[in-house]
Amino acid sequence: MNRLTYLAKRLALGVPVVLFGLTMSFLIMYRGPIDPVMTILGRDATASDIRQLRIALGYIRPNGTQVPIWEQYATVMYDLFTLQFGQSWIIQRGVPVTEVIGNRMPATLWLGWWSVVIALLFGIPIGLFAGLKANSWSDYLASGGGIIWRAMPNFWLAVMLAGSLSAGGALGWYRGLGSDYGLKTDVIGTPDEVGNLFTVVDLFQGVPVLELLFLPIPNVGNVLIAFKWILPAALVLGSASMGNEIRIGRTAVLESINSKYVETAKAKGLSSRRIIVKHVGRNAVVPLLPVIMGEFYLLIGGSVLVEKVFSINGLGNLFFRAVLGPDIPVVMGLVFIFVVIQVLMNILQDLLYTMVDPRITLEDAGR
Amino acid sequence: MEEPTSRFDEDSTLRSRLEADPEPALRWAAVMAALALVQIGSLLGGLLSILDAAVVGVTAIFDVLFGLVGLTGASAAVVDVQSALSGAVTTARDAAEGLPTLLSRETIPNQGHLASADGPWVDTFLGLEPALAWAVRVLLIVGYSLFTFYWLFRGWLVFRAHYRQADWTPTDDMIDRLRDHRWGQFGIFVLALFLIMALFGPALGPTTVSQNIVSPYSHEVTYFNADAGAVETVAAGDANFNSKSKGAGDQNVGPMTYDNFNRFHPFGTLPNGRDLFTFMMGGARITLIVAGLAIGLSALIAGGLAMVSAFYGGNIDLTLLTTADGIVSVPRLLLLIMISAIFANHWLAGVLDGGFLLALIFAFTGWPFLWRAVRGPALQVAQEEWVDAAESFGQPPRTIMRKHMFPYITGYLLVYASMSTGGIIVGLAALSFLGNGLGITPPTPAWGRAVSLGQSYVSGPSWHISFIPGAMIVVLVTGLNALGDGIRDAIDPESAGGDDDEAAAGGGA
Numbered sequence: 001m002n003r004l005t006y007l008a009k010r011l012a013l014g015v016p017v018v019l020f021g022l023t024m025s026f027l028i029m030y031r032g033p034i035d036p037v038m039t040i041l042g043r044d045a046t047a048s049d050i051r052q053l054r055i056a057l058g059y060i061r062p063n064g065t066q067v068p069i070w071e072q073y074a075t076v077m078y079d080l081f082t083l084q085f086g087q088s089w090i091i092q093r094g095v096p097v098t099e100v101i102g103n104r105m106p107a108t109l110w111l112g113w114w115s116v117v118i119a120l121l122f123g124i125p126i127g128l129f130a131g132l133k134a135n136s137w138s139d140y141l142a143s144g145g146g147i148i149w150r151a152m153p154n155f156w157l158a159v160m161l162a163g164s165l166s167a168g169g170a171l172g173w174y175r176g177l178g179s180d181y182g183l184k185t186d187v188i189g190t191p192d193e194v195g196n197l198f199t200v201v202d203l204f205q206g207v208p209v210l211e212l213l214f215l216p217i218p219n220v221g222n223v224l225i226a227f228k229w230i231l232p233a234a235l236v237l238g239s240a241s242m243g244n245e246i247r248i249g250r251t252a253v254l255e256s257i258n259s260k261y262v263e264t265a266k267a268k269g270l271s272s273r274r275i276i277v278k279h280v281g282r283n284a285v286v287p288l289l290p291v292i293m294g295e296f297y298l299l300i301g302g303s304v305l306v307e308k309v310f311s312i313n314g315l316g317n318l319f320f321r322a323v324l325g326p327d328i329p330v331v332m333g334l335v336f337i338f339v340v341i342q343v344l345m346n347i348l349q350d351l352l353y354t355m356v357d358p359r360i361t362l363e364d365a366g367r
Numbered sequence: 368m369e370e371p372t373s374r375f376d377e378d379s380t381l382r383s384r385l386e387a388d389p390e391p392a393l394r395w396a397a398v399m400a401a402l403a404l405v406q407i408g409s410l411l412g413g414l415l416s417i418l419d420a421a422v423v424g425v426t427a428i429f430d431v432l433f434g435l436v437g438l439t440g441a442s443a444a445v446v447d448v449q450s451a452l453s454g455a456v457t458t459a460r461d462a463a464e465g466l467p468t469l470l471s472r473e474t475i476p477n478q479g480h481l482a483s484a485d486g487p488w489v490d491t492f493l494g495l496e497p498a499l500a501w502a503v504r505v506l507l508i509v510g511y512s513l514f515t516f517y518w519l520f521r522g523w524l525v526f527r528a529h530y531r532q533a534d535w536t537p538t539d540d541m542i543d544r545l546r547d548h549r550w551g552q553f554g555i556f557v558l559a560l561f562l563i564m565a566l567f568g569p570a571l572g573p574t575t576v577s578q579n580i581v582s583p584y585s586h587e588v589t590y591f592n593a594d595a596g597a598v599e600t601v602a603a604g605d606a607n608f609n610s611k612s613k614g615a616g617d618q619n620v621g622p623m624t625y626d627n628f629n630r631f632h633p634f635g636t637l638p639n640g641r642d643l644f645t646f647m648m649g650g651a652r653i654t655l656i657v658a659g660l661a662i663g664l665s666a667l668i669a670g671g672l673a674m675v676s677a678f679y680g681g682n683i684d685l686t687l688l689t690t691a692d693g694i695v696s697v698p699r700l701l702l703l704i705m706i707s708a709i710f711a712n713h714w715l716a717g718v719l720d721g722g723f724l725l726a727l728i729f730a731f732t733g734w735p736f737l738w739r740a741v742r743g744p745a746l747q748v749a750q751e752e753w754v755d756a757a758e759s760f761g762q763p764p765r766t767i768m769r770k771h772m773f774p775y776i777t778g779y780l781l782v783y784a785s786m787s788t789g790g791i792i793v794g795l796a797a798l799s800f801l802g803n804g805l806g807i808t809p810p811t812p813a814w815g816r817a818v819s820l821g822q823s824y825v826s827g828p829s830w831h832i833s834f835i836p837g838a839m840i841v842v843l844v845t846g847l848n849a850l851g852d853g854i855r856d857a858i859d860p861e862s863a864g865g866d867d868d869e870a871a872a873g874g875g876a
């Protein structure tokens with residue numbers, strides 16, 4: 001099958017999945033036993049206020065009749081799929097949802113990116129190493145660490161780490177680290193630097209036509225501060241995936257190192273370094289792919305807890321507050337984004353499979 | 368296929384086999400009866416508590432179903448039936464708990480007090496100091512329970528050696544492989560320990576949930592007041608108030624210490640002065656009930672649907688795939704937060720202190736993972752000749768699934784169920800940690816809430832409040848993962864090593 005046709009087919013199959021996820025969220029938020037109108041207006045609301053708000057929110061018609069649930073459903077779905085997310089009800093009343101989400105996006109992206117990268121940088125090498133030195137003491141240490149690391153609840157690890165990083169804690173020195181170079185940071189809360197990782201430079205000032213070209217250049221100081229700030233939270237958020245990567249990387253290496261093709265490569269006289277990189281390493285990536293891609297899934301859920309403990313003003317925190325609100329447009333907007341990204345990541349994973357391992361055809365990957 | 372051989376006649380009944388050679392069975396039964404008799408009160412009490420929970424749970428489901436269909440009359444009748452049944456069960460339980468129990472707080476009491484500044488201890492077991500009396504009781508209970516678990520397993524061995532019709536079944540090999548699997552046994556051991564905590568929680572704690580946590584002001588503590596130089600009595604709530612662990616200065620009652628009221632705290636106290644060990648035992652009970660209910664339900668759904676999708680394939684399989692993907696596409700913790708926040712004030716959230724609703728939510732959000740994991744094995748077995756043969760033989764699909772497919776996938780179901788239980792336990796703790804009406808309703812103890820209570824004291828002397836509950840979760844989850852590994856190696860020794868499907872089972876939340 002041609003890659004493009006495959007992509008189109010997968011995208012088409014993704015639509016019902018997105019629809020299902022959104023329908024579920026719609027039913028929970030719109031048919032559940034809550035009344036956002038009373039939360040918005042408070043207890044002193046007059047009957048006419050309530051009526052007007054109900055009309056504005058699309059619960060009842062101006063003539064006082066109830067809007068049927070399927071009509072509410074159609075409106076909500078139409079708006080979501082045409083990317084009209086509406087305005088926030090409670091968190092920032094009247095502000096467009098896109099703006100509410102957009103403001104908190106950088107912190108979460110920064111957190112998510114580093115949690116994936118840190119888990120990869122540590123997890124995979126440790127796993128490969130443990131596999132190459134199977135049944136040695138260093139292997140037991142690495143696999144044992146991976147097993148425990150993977151069983152640790154994120155929120156607990158976050159609480160313990162945030163506690164040790166506080167002023168009197170065992171890791172209290174971390175906050176002052178590099179303060180000579182202006183890197184004194186707090187680990188709780190979101191510093192402004194996160195939103196300003198890039199400096200926009202107008203390189204072509206004065207040059208006609210090109211003058212409109214702006215170039216974003218990383219602002220080194222801000223990037224360093226933001227990195228130092230995010231490191232503990234990212235370490236926690238990536239913990240479960242790192243444990244998985246150690247474990248699965250180890251097994252994958254063990255499996256391929258005992259295989260015929262590695263024996264052949266050895267017989268051919270290839271250097272062990274080349275064997276490890278080209279033959280063992282590449283084959284070990286296949287079972288690791290779903291773990292790496294699955295990280296995204298863990299990130300969204302985990303970010304609620306980690307962001308709450310570290311008081312990061314990101315999407316996880318936003319989602320939590322929006323659900324408790326209940327700020328339904330924000331919830332639906334966030335769920336829409338999460339579900340769409342989730343479906344796209346799944347497709348990307350199957351495409352990557354075929355690239356890493358040419359034996360896997362697109363038909364297999366698509367099941 | 369070789370001929371099945373047997374030591375017994377094809378049509379001999381279990382009864383006739385028992386009568387032919389009663390000695391091993393009698394020997395086993397005598398020990399078992401002695402074990403049961405020693406603890407008769409708490410055993411019956413525990414069984415009746417489970418029965419009570421089951422009655423409430425089943426009637427709640429019917430109530431919700433009737434309510435959805437609009438039969439309000441029927442749903443009210445169901446509630447009436449429930450309260451009547453519940454009442455009867457509770458009366459029986461109170462009577463049962465009045466029966467003598469050897470390893471109880473009454474026979475080995477630890478709640479005593481000093482008679483003067485240098486002792487002796489009064490009201491404790493043999494006049495030992497409370498810490499020792501408590502340790503004796505805990506060791507006896509744990510030893511007793513572990514032995515009883517072993518003896519139950521021994522019963523199966525006796526049955527296999529002397530009374531089973533078949534000489535050999537595939538299960539025998541699995542069990543024997545598990546008996547050589549140290550890592551899997553570690554898992555069984557950990558699970559057994561936590562089951563003991565859930566079952567015997569009230570007897571294990573230095574005090575009880577109702578005395579110390581739920582209604583501390585209707586219970587009293589007698590202690591030797593060093594300042595006044597006399598034995599005094601105070602409400603447990605007031606004693607708690609002066610035994611807080613808040614990190615600063617003398618406001619800390621750490622693990623393995625006494626407070627000023629002659630009370631021993633194995634895990635120290637919470638910031639509100641309650642006993643952390645008792646809190647953890649109470650939490651173990653609700654955690655295991657919720658996790659057990661949730662994983663049982665989702666295994667039932669997942670196993671059934673996996674067989675259906677493997678047997679019929681085609682559009683049914685595709686529909687299930689979309690449904691499962693749809694549920695999975697909304698990250699689990701988000702779905703959990705949404706559903707439990709919405710239902711926070713619903714009456715369903717009152718059943719089992721919110722645990723019942725949580726179990727339903729965990730089952731609903733968890734079955735797709737299990738279904739995906741066992742769908743593969745189910746697809747494989749659906750292609751086997753024996754399924755074709757049974758079909759051409761005219762067996763109805765339900766029988767085929769039950770008799771020819773289910774035995775094959777049970778092992779896999781067990782492996783993945785064991786591993787996802789860890790995810791449920793962590794998820795439950797995470798919800799209780801978030802608070803705000805999510806998770807188990809206070810004051811019923813929940814592990815996650817203890818972590819949240821100790822959050823601001825981690826770096827000081829009161830580190831135990833957050834640390835111990837989390838460490839216990841780590842041990843339990845590791846144990847469940849080990850058990851899963853053990854079962855997998857037992858059912859499929861070829862596959863020694865990891866697998867990709869369980870990636871989502873870890874500490875995610």
